[in-house]
Amino acid sequence: MERFTDRKDAGRRLAARLAEHDGEDPIVLALPRGGVPVAVEIARALDADLDVLVVRKLGVPGHEEVAMGAVGEDGTSVLNEDVIGMGAIPASAVTAAREREGAEVTHRVDLLREGRPAPALAGRTAIIVDDGIATGATARAGCAIARARGAARVVLAVPVAPPDAVTHVPEADEVICVLTPESFMAVGMHYLDFAQVSDEEVIEQLRAFRA
Structure with a gap:
């Protein structure tokens, strides 16, 4: 390999x-x-x-290593609908994960950028x-x-x-x-x-x- x-x-x-x-x-x-x-x-x-x-991964409840999506700066998120459907994950659990990881995104932006603004793209x-x-x-x-x-x-x-x-x-x-x-x-x-x-x-x- x-x-x-x-x-x-x-x-x-x-x-x-x-x-x-x-x-x-x-x-x-x-x-x-x-x-x-x-x-x-x-x-x-x-x-x-x-x-x-x-960006922060949204882990499947009880199996956090498996991503059911991700959330990033500006509240942008991507969901893995296949994983959510196969795991029968309720919308409330997805919302809770978004809120929790969204708060962590904000914290980490402040930590890693040290107050610098996001670059213009x-x-x-x-x-x-x-x-x-x-x-x-x-x-x-x-x-x-x-x-x-x-x-x-x-x-x-x-x-x-x-x-x-x-x-x-x-x-x-x-x-x-x-x-x-x-x-x-x-x-x-x-x-x-x-x-x-x-x-x-x-x-x-x-x-x-x-x-």
Whole structure:
């Protein structure tokens, strides 16, 4: 099974696939936390602006690792209707999850941006970056936010994803993925080093990039 050494390696390999966007004045938007180290490498290679786009997964009650959707900045949300239907999840549970995770989004925006306003996206190419996707709910929500904020073009860039997850992203104009293994299990299985990224590391990496 092909694997990335770490998130930096994944970012460099993705950057090579994104070289055609170099002259478009793109802005790279990382989904924290794991997407930030990947996005840093891409932004450096493209000489692009970098920021975060905060999105939270809506976990199925009792099985929080399974996404029934995602919510992000500006109240934007994407629901996985198949999961909701198969699990017979009541609307009240979906609403409660939206409210709970929406409050966490607000908190994390303040924490990670350190008071900076959200970047202007109007007329620009927004490259949404994560360290991998499983169901695609959080990535789709990130793309939807970028679209709602006026991005002229939305590109989703991820190192690894199951094949079906990258074929249905209607919120993006283009999806770029390095690995789409038929035997996809979990994102972390496709990295040799998939250590958890802390909030402190995200903040330091963003500060270092701006400097």
